[in-house]
Amino acid sequence: MANKDYYNILGVSKSVNQDEIKTAFRKLAHQHHPDKGGDADKFKEINEAYQVLGNKEKRQQYDQFGSNFNNMGGGGFDFSGFQNGGFSGANVNFEDLGDLFGGFGDMFGFSGRSSGRRESPSRGDDIEAILIIDFKEAVFGAEKEILLDKYLKCDHCRGNGAEPGSKINTCSTCKGSGRVFRVQRTIFGSMQAEAICPNCQGEGKAYSQKCTKCKGHGIYKGQDKMKLKVPAGIDEGEAIRLSGRGNSGVKGAPAGDLILRIRIKPSTEFKRVGYDIYSRIIINVKQAILGDKIDVKTVHGLVVLKIPEGTQSGTKFKIKGNGVTKLRGGGQGDHLVEVVVNIPKGLSKKDRKVLEEIKL
């Protein structure tokens, strides 16, 4: 993995403070957001840079060791596979459902991600992927089962990185403390800065033999099959965050989160706007003139609609309820049906005669 210049990516100098990094990131994230026509790769790069520089401890490590200091992190996950196909399976358990938030706009505020939980430098990375669901699954909710490529805790060494049975020694770099000190020369004189030991990643131990399965990282790239519940009412672009279901952390560190952004396959019969559903129905001239009772198909089944006499083509009728269940409670949206009057062509002589006698 090439050593990336994260400062350059965010367009800041090495001397800026954390707030300035945040400001620069927000500005760039807005500018390059894929939803606003930005380049997804550039956006990912900006994100990656901020994941490191936005965190004081990670930034310090980066300053010292460059972007490879945590090379089991970021770039390893193959995001592209999900973009193309999405998940084919489907499945959510409400307990698994962390917080829901409207669109990625909120998410990339990042306040939730960067605060509190990032104290551990080896915490597993979050995984962001797209979950494609059917129109009706979004309306009614669904259980989905997904297969996810991610870093899993190694089952061979139980995550500690040592080949089972091998001897465990004290790390020679940090003498078991898990921390290293380096002397920094600044204009104020020499200062000592503390960082996590790069040799043992803070564990303080060295293993005489590294685990053969995970090469000592304690995690390996594998597949995780998981069930999840998509809540009724979720809409295009909204996301589901599953806490701790992202990449496993190095050597027992907490796992990252899994963030699934929802894409909804369009329906041929219905169109959804918010929690309301729209459809169209064709009636004949006689029904339009005289009125009638017709069956209208809604997502909840057939509903009888009374067409009043003298209904104009293009008239919309609201069927109360019968829309999408509101995600955060508060009932359902409505079903709105547009009536289109079909004007017949090529009438028989008899019909024509009858029609000509009618006074309109």
Ligand SMILES: [Zn+2]
């Ligand atoms: Zn292992």
Ligand SMILES: [Zn+2]
């Ligand atoms: Zn060490």
